Amino acid sequence: MNNRNSSVTLRDVAAATGVDVSTISRVLQNKGRVSEETRTRILETAERLGYHGNPVARALKTAKSSTVLMVVPQIENPIFASAIIGAEIEARSRGFALLVSYDKGDGREIISDISRSSIIEGVIIASFDDDDRLRQVLKSTDLPHVVLNRHLSGDENCVAIDTRLAARMGVEHLIAMGHRRIGHLAGRLGRFNGDMRRRGWEEAMAAAGLDHGDDLVAQAGYSPDEVPAAVDKLLAVGVTAIHAATLLTAAAAIARLHERDVRVPEEVSVVTMHDDLLARVVYPQVTTVALPSQEMGRVAARRLIDLIQGVTPDGTQPTGNLLLPPDELIVRASVTAL
Amino acid sequence: MNNRNSSVTLRDVAAATGVDVSTISRVLQNKGRVSEETRTRILETAERLGYHGNPVARALKTAKSSTVLMVVPQIENPIFASAIIGAEIEARSRGFALLVSYDKGDGREIISDISRSSIIEGVIIASFDDDDRLRQVLKSTDLPHVVLNRHLSGDENCVAIDTRLAARMGVEHLIAMGHRRIGHLAGRLGRFNGDMRRRGWEEAMAAAGLDHGDDLVAQAGYSPDEVPAAVDKLLAVGVTAIHAATLLTAAAAIARLHERDVRVPEEVSVVTMHDDLLARVVYPQVTTVALPSQEMGRVAARRLIDLIQGVTPDGTQPTGNLLLPPDELIVRASVTAL
DNA sequence: TCACTATGGACAAACGTTTGCTCAAGCAAT
DNA sequence: ATTGCTTGAGCAAACGTTTGTCCATAGTGA
Incomplete structure (x- = not known):
């Protein structure tokens, strides 16, 4: 036509x-x-x-479309934005195209939805933070898949960043700077990354023989709204430094400290993980452990395509979860020596 | 197989x-x-x-793949992230899938690249800020397309946000609050949005009979790096308020003001446009004109698909550039009455 | 009753590939 | 000289649809 x-x-x-x-x-x-x-x-x-x-004709004949899907929750989270880029770069370099789909998390069956309207060979899933639901979705399809940004127990193809180690690195920096009473501004406990970060904080504190009781952790989730109360709680127990789960909550924490007329970093230091522009536009600029978020997307795509093609480049069947080490600590102005 | x-x-x-x-x-x-x-x-x-x-078989037979491509520059820019979501939602609701491709801007021929490995029916282009290069790319393909986030002279299918109006709204708020000497922290002048915003600032100032000479505008681009110097320049001419081109530069400006021990908003107020989490995690929270960035993506996808299908839902051939009005002004704490 | 037109549905070609099979040469070995 | 193997290339089927054409059957008007 x-x-x-x-x-x-x-x-x-x-x-x-x-x-x-x-x-x-x-x-x-x-x-x-x-x-x-x-x-x-x-x-x-x-x-x-x-x-x-003609890719379509080829796809019809070979039953291979060279297209993969990435399902993201809210792309606004900069970590997913970079992950998408990483995945796209890897996919393209392997001759694959990347379809992106947004999952509002309203329970719609994105995957079957998509694989109905377009043929995909595999899927990278970054949404569904409800483990059970994710398992169910995964079971409902026999598409090759990789789970992004967390490890899902019982699954062999998850790619995440070692946020536990990232947390430790941040906290260890604080300790090295002489801090002894360090609060943890937690993400969502009960979730993979939330728990990991808390454990990282705990490990670092324990290793240094420091107090790491429950009163030193305040949960704030990932949105700024709960941060002020959490910061107040930490202030109440006399911390000299805060380890925030995410850059966004770190920024919100700093804002709260300003509001309370607590000087940063002179009175309270703040450290977190993930580096992007945001870290450089809050005052003071934040010390943070950079995370390989784009690399995470790249690795996820690589694994998925390996899975699809049945072998890794070196001929072995890929298997096992992946945990990417964080990049380095980037020292800026939000931490001071005690 | x-x-x-x-x-x-x-x-x-x-x-x-x-x-x-x-x-x-x-x-x-x-x-x-x-x-x-x-x-x-x-x-x-x-x-x-x-x-x-089987979508592939159908695509082969009908020569219609129901797939469109969106080319983004750096997805990290939250405006593009939301635009992608908006586009995906619209595309999906019309039975289309959205392919996303990242254009590093290194001159690679993304589009022909992609349309070689996968069949697409149209493309939304958000990258290539070099007008000439974009025109050239567009000419090299006869795919239906829409240009996102700016208007390209000589093209009929551009979708952008009326950042001129958004700028005016912000500046008018400042004026209403009693400010008279208002500096414009410009984006990239010479580019569509940079120019639009400056014009919006100018118009508002002119309409109020206020000084809007060149000494009141300082260019800072879109990265935080050039912001301090630009803010210093504005401070030097005695502004009581700054209209920043973007949320990110607004945040950076606020940081610089803190650094210079200028109190915000008591001594200098700051207003900008675009609303996202960032606006709520800097101190003080920033007053800003919300922009329909997701809507922009949605509208772009709608136009593209209308173009592909040859008609709008009401039967007429779509034509003309689109300029989306900003959402409302969101009053937070970065502006005070004089 | 007869020709004639709707109606409902079958047939087959086509979209552009990939791939198993067949087959003609060419050449070496018997 | 006949057989047998290798090499190079053509033939045709198939992937799962869509769609133009054709043909029954049934229903209409005269």
Whole structure:
């Protein structure tokens, strides 16, 4: 019907070279035996005609679409934004296209929805923070998949960042700077990353022989709203430093400290993890452990495509969860020595 | 080869109903005349068998893939992140899938790249801030397209937000609060949005009979790095308020003011546009004109799909650039009355 | 009753590939 | 000289749809 420009087909090349389409196809795939002479002739005409193949036809024939889907919860979270970029870069470099779908988390069956309207070979799932629901979704499809940004017990294909280690690094920095009473402004406890970060804080505190009781942790989730109360709670127990679960809550904590006329970092230091522009536009600029969020997306895509293709580049079947180490601590102005 | 579960085909339904595949196809499309009896019988078996059609086969036959591509520069910019979501929501509701591709801006031919590996019916372009390059890219393909986040002279399918009006609204608020000497912390002048915002500031100032000379505008681009110097420049000419081009530069400006021991908003008020979490985690929380960034993505997708389908829902051929009005001014703490 | 038109549905071609099979040469071995 | 193997390439089927064409059957008017 509405033929796009790119409508030079195998048949056209065949006609132009006086050779059968099947031969062309084989040459283009480097499959089967073809004389050197015909091969170059074909390659030349294909090039000259601007032949590029029809991905849809190929997909129909081979049942491989070279397309993967990434389902994200709220893309606004900068960590997912970078993860998408990372995934897209990796996917593209492997000849795959990346479909992105937004999951409002309202229980819609995104995946079957999508795989109904478009053929995908696999899916990267970053949404569904309800483990049970995620398992259920995963079970409802037999698509290759990888779970992003957390580890799901019972699943072998999860890619996450070692936020426990990142937390430890941040807290250890605080300790090295002489802090002894360090509060943990927790994310969502009970969730993978929330728990990991708390454990990291705990480990660092324990290793230094410091108090890490419950009164030193205040949960604030991931939105700014609960931060003020949590900060107040920490202030009440006399912390000299706060380890915030996320950059956003760190910023909110700093804002609260200003509000309470507590000077940062002179009276209270703040450290967190994840580095982006935000860390440089709050005052004082925040000391933070950079996280490989783009790399996480890249690795997830790599694993997914390995899974789809059945092997890793080195020939072995990929398996096991991945935990990416954090990048380094970036020292800015929100922490001071005691 | 590797048949996914969803392999119940038209033929299967045909076999189960004892009717030809063509009839099934017509029933499923509501095309052609089919007796009520066969129709329901077909519908039932299709349902029972879980038939959902093969999008690839359909795409091959009809030359319509129901897939569009969105090319983004840096997705980290929250405005693009929301735009992607908006576009995805609209696309999905119209039965389209959204492919996302990241353009590092290194001159790679993303579009031909992608349309080579996957068939797309149209593209939303948010990258290429070089107008000439964009025009060239657009010319190199005859795909339906819409340009996002700016207007490109000579193109009829651009969707942007009226940042000029947003700027005016912000500045007018400042004026209403009694400010007279208001500096403009500009984005990138020479670019669509940078110019628009400056004009908005100018218009508001002019309308109030206030000074809007060049010494009152300081360019800072969109990254925090150039902000301190620009703020210093504005401080030097004695402004009591700053209108920042973006939320990020507003935050950076506030940070600089703190650094210079200038109290916000008591000594200098700050207003900007775009609302997201960031506006609530800096101290003081920033007064800002909310921008319909998700809506922009939605509208872009709508226009693109209208273009692809040749008509708008009401039957007329879509045409003309779109300029979305800003949402409302959100009053927070960064502005005070003089 | 006969020709004629709706109606409902079957047939088959086509979309652009991939791939198993077949087959003609060419060549070496018997 | 006949057989047998290798090499190169063509033939045709298939992937799962959509759609133009054709053909029965039934219903209409005369």
